[in-house]
Amino acid sequence: MVINHGVPENLLSSILDGCKGFFDLPEEEKQEFKGNHVLDPIRSGTSCNVSVEKAFYWRDFLKFFVHPVFYSPTKPAGLSEISLEYSQRVREVARGLLKGISESLGLEGSYIDKALNLEQGKQIFVANLYPTCPQPELAMGLPPHSDHGLLTLLIYNGIGGLQIQHEGKWVNVCALPNSFLVNTGDHLEILSNGRYKSVLHRAMVNSKATRISIAMIHGPSLDSVVSPATELLVSSKGNEPAAYVGMKYKDYLELQQSNKLDGKSCLDRVRSSSLATASVCVPNHEGNNDTSMIS
Numbered sequence: 126m127v128i129n130h131g132v133p134e135n136l137l138s139s140i141l142d143g144c145k146g147f148f149d150l151p152e153e154e155k156q157e158f159k160g161n162h163v164l165d166p167i168r169s170g171t172s173c174n175v176s177v178e179k180a181f182y183w184r185d186f187l188k189f190f191v192h193p194v195f196y197s198p199t200k201p202a203g204l205s206e207i208s209l210e211y212s213q214r215v216r217e218v219a220r221g222l223l224k225g226i227s228e229s230l231g232l233e234g235s236y237i238d239k240a241l242n243l244e245q246g247k248q249i250f251v252a253n254l255y256p257t258c259p260q261p262e263l264a265m266g267l268p269p270h271s272d273h274g275l276l277t278l279l280i281y282n283g284i285g286g287l288q289i290q291h292e293g294k295w296v297n298v299c300a301l302p303n304s305f306l307v308n309t310g311d312h313l314e315i316l317s318n319g320r321y322k323s324v325l326h327r328a329m330v331n332s333k334a335t336r337i338s339i340a341m342i343h344g345p346s347l348d349s350v351v352s353p354a355t356e357l358l359v360s361s362k363g364n365e366p367a368a369y370v371g372m373k374y375k376d377y378l379e380l381q382q383s384n385k386l387d388g389k390s391c392l393d394r395v396r397s398s399s400l401a402t403a404s405v406c407v408p409n410h411e412g413n414n415d416t417s418m419i420s
């Protein structure tokens with residue numbers, strides 16, 4: 126959790142209000158921003174009432190790319206301006222954290238920035254709406270997953286629901302007002318050769334109050350091939366094997382989003398140990414893919 130981050134409180138509440146305004150639009154207006162493919166810059170949709178393998182998911186979403194090129198839905202009025210400002214401010218916080226993380230790994234502060242070309246880094250705005258659910262025990266907002274990027278900075282409207290897995294148990298996460306919850310993503314795990322682990326998390330629903338969360342994902346540039354930092358693999362104590370094979374971030378995104386969301390199964394595909402038995406293959410988008418479940 127990050128406090129004292131410098132992003133004004135009124136910007137946090139305006140962006141949450143702006144997203145609520147989007148979800149409150151009439152269905153046909155939201156349809157204009159539906160999108161289809163995982164790399165469409167704006168996508169929205171619902172998984173409320175959809176049964177995927179006996180589990181009911183209860184969530185509407187809006188996702189749009191905000192960097193290196195800024196996109197935003199044109200409705201409701203004002204959302205585009207607020208989301209531009211919010212995205213820029215949060216991006217600065219994320220870059221600051223990545224500088225500290227680089228240093229914590231014994232690397233130069235600018236290491237991650239340079240190695241993964243963060244000037245062109247993919248930043249994705251994901252708004253989630255979890256309406257009140259009559260039978261929350263039968264439904265889930267988002268199933269267990271890890272985020273694909275480096276760091277996700279999350280805010281929500283004061284209604285709890287996020288859980289992370291810690292020592293095999295699901296733990297409720299409550300943030301202080303106006304703070305950012307920070308989840309480490311798969312690409313930080315890969316780059317750090319497992320020194321940082323991506324966080325397995327899920328979102329629960331409730332019967333009393335509608336929850337809104339905004340997850341801002343910060344990833345490498347789409348054409349960065351990410352593998353463990355070589356500097357971390359050689360030391361005076363000897364060489365450490367690379368635990369993951371390199372993959373282009375764009376291919377990883379497509380791989381993750383064209384498969385059913387299932388814990389950290391996408392990361393498992395690039396683990397070196399799994400390569401003895403399976404090959405990493407990138408989908409061709411012709412299958413029955415549900416890309417709505419993952420950020």
Ligand SMILES: O=C(O)CCC(=O)C(=O)O
Pocket residue numbers: 251253267272279281286287326327328338340419420
């Ligand atoms: O709603 C939440 O708290 C979690 C959202 C999330 O994990 C995501 O959008 O990837």
Ligand SMILES: [Fe+2]
Pocket residue numbers: 270271272326340420
């Ligand atoms: Fe997530």
